[in-house]
Amino acid sequence: xxxxxxxxxxxxxxxxxxxxxxxxxxxxxxxxxxxxxxxxxxxxxxxxxxxxxxxxxxxxxxxxxxxxxxxxxxxxxxxxxxxxxxxxxxxxxxxxxxxxxxxxxxxxxxxxxxxxxxxxxxxxxxxxxxxxxxxxxxxxxxxxxxxxxxxxxxxxxxxxxxxxxxxxxxxxxxxxxxxxxxxxxxxxxxxxxxxxxxxxxxxxxxxxxxxxxxxxxxxxxxxxxxxxxxxxxxxxxxxxxxxxxxxxxxxxxxxxxxxxxxxxxxxxxxxxxxxxxxxxxxxxxxxxxxxxxxxxx
Numbered sequence: 315x316x317x318x319x320x321x322x323x324x325x326x327x328x329x330x331x332x333x334x335x336x337x338x339x340x341x342x343x344x345x346x347x348x349x350x351x352x353x354x355x356x357x358x359x360x361x362x363x364x365x366x367x368x369x370x371x372x373x374x375x376x377x378x379x380x381x382x383x384x385x386x387x388x389x390x391x392x393x394x395x396x397x398x399x400x401x402x403x404x405x406x407x408x409x410x411x412x413x414x415x416x417x418x419x420x421x422x423x424x425x426x427x428x429x430x431x432x433x434x435x436x437x438x439x440x441x442x443x444x445x446x447x448x449x450x451x452x453x454x455x456x457x458x459x460x461x462x463x464x465x466x467x468x469x470x471x472x473x474x475x476x477x478x479x480x481x482x483x484x485x486x487x488x489x490x491x492x493x494x495x496x497x498x499x500x501x502x503x504x505x506x507x508x509x510x511x512x513x514x515x516x517x518x519x520x521x522x523x524x525x526x527x528x529x530x531x532x533x534x535x536x537x538x539x540x541x542x543x544x545x546x547x548x549x550x551x552x553x554x555x556x557x558x559x560x561x562x563x564x565x566x567x568x569x570x571x572x573x574x575x576x577x578x579x580x581x582x583x584x585x586x587x588x589x590x591x592x593x594x595x596x597x598x599x600x601x602x603x604x605x606x607x608x609x610x611x
Contacts (some may be wrong), residue, residue, distance in 0.1 A: 318352045319359035328369050329354050332407050341494045343472075353400040369408060374418045377401060381422065398422055434565035435558055440465055443552055444505075453534065455517030457551050459509040460531065460544060464556055466506035468563030468581055471556040475541045477530040479518075482510055492582035500580055564592045 321329055333351055336342050342350070360380050361372055380401070384394045402419040409417045444465075447458040463474060473490040482488050486507070487499045502510075510530075518526075523536025531539035539547075548556045560581070567577050578589040 318355050321351075321355040322358050322362040322367075324367050325354075325358035325362075325369065328408065328413070329358065329404070332404055335407065343493070349396075350400050353397045354404060356397070357401050369405075370414055372405070372418050374421065377419045377422055433558055434562040435552075435554065437562075437566055440559075440562060447551065450516065452517040452520040455509075455513040456521065456531065456539075457547050459506075459513040459517070460547055461551060461559070462506040462509040463502070464548070464559035465563055466503045467500040468560045469500060470560065470582075471541045471544050474556070475531065475539065475544055478528045479514065479530055480528065482530060483514065490582075496582060496584075498579065498582045561592075564589070568592055 329351070332354075333347055336350065337347055357380055360383060361376055364376060364379075366372055366376065377398075381394060381398055384397060389397075398419065402417070402422060405414065405417040405419050408414045444458065444461060447454060447461070449455075460474070463469070464471075467488065467490075469490055470492065473492060476491065477488070482502070485502065487501055489497055489499050491497050518530075518532055521532040521534065521536060525537040526532045527538065529538035531544065533539045533543055545556055548554060548559070552558075564577050564581055567580070568574070574589060574593065575586065577592065578586050581589060583589045
C-alpha cells in the first residue's frame with residue numbers, strides 16, 4: 315500500500331473546509347471523506363513539489379501532469395479516474411465560493427473506466443452453501459442468518475451492520491439507510507426471516523453482552539459485529555465477499571423476470587444506468603444456457 319504524503323500547510327484550510335462542506339451538504343460517509351482527504355493530500359503534495367504555494371496558482375497543466383504522474387506510478391485507471399474526479403469536485407467548490415475564477419480541472423479528459431461485470435454466484439451454489447450451515451450453535455445461527463439476509467435483501471455490508479433488533483423482528487419489509495442516508499424498504503423472504511428468528515431466539519442471547527446494545531449482529535466478544543467482521547464471516551462460510559450476494563440478488567431477480575426499475579429501487583441505486591450492468595450479466599447467462607441446451611446453437 316502506497317503511503318500518502320501530508321497535506322501542505324498552504325492547502326490545509328481550503329481542503330479541510332471543503333471536506334466539512336461535503337460532509338454537511340452531501341452526507342458523505344466517514345469512509346468517503348477519508349478517501350477524499352487522501353486523494354487531495356496526494357494532489358496538493360504534488361503541487362507543493364512543483365513550487366505551487368496556493369490553490370489559486372494551480373493551472374490546467376499542473377492537473378494534467380498530476381494525472382500523468384499517477385499513470386507512471388502504475389495506478390489502475392479506475393483509481394486515476396476517482397482521484398481526478400475528487401480534484402475536479404474540489405476546484406468546482408472553490409470556484410462556486412469565488413476563491414478561483416476558473417476550475418483548472420474542468421476540461422480534464424476523464425479516463426475511461428474499465429467495464430467490469432459483477433460476479434454473481436449460481437443459484438445452486440448459494441442454495442447448497444446455505445443448506446450446509448446446519449447446527450444450533452449461536453455462531454452458526456448468526457452466520458446462517460447473515461448469509462440468508464444478504465441474499466434475500468441485497469443490502470450492502472454497511473447497511474447490514476447498522477441494523478437494530480426492532481428493525482427486523484417480525485418484519486416482512488426492513489428499512490435500511492443506504493448511501494447519502496437515503497432510506498429504502500427491502501423485502502425479507504420467509505427463509506431469511508426464519509433464520510433471523512432462530513438467531514434472535516437462541517443465538518444472539520448467548521453471544522450478546524451489554525456492549526451490544528440493540529444492534530442485531532453480535533460478535534464472539536459480545537459487542538456489535540462491524541463490517542470487517544461480517545466480511546470475515548462471509549469469507550469463511552462462503553469463500554467470497556458480501557457484495558457477491560448483492561450481485562447475485564440483482565442478477566437472479568432479473569433472470570426471474572423482475573422489472574429493472576424495481577431492482578433499481580431494491581438496490582437503492584440513484585441512477586438506472588448503475589443497475590443496467592446486471593442486464594449484461596443476465597444476457598451472458600441466457601447465451602450460455604442457449605449454447606449449452608439448444609441442438610442448433
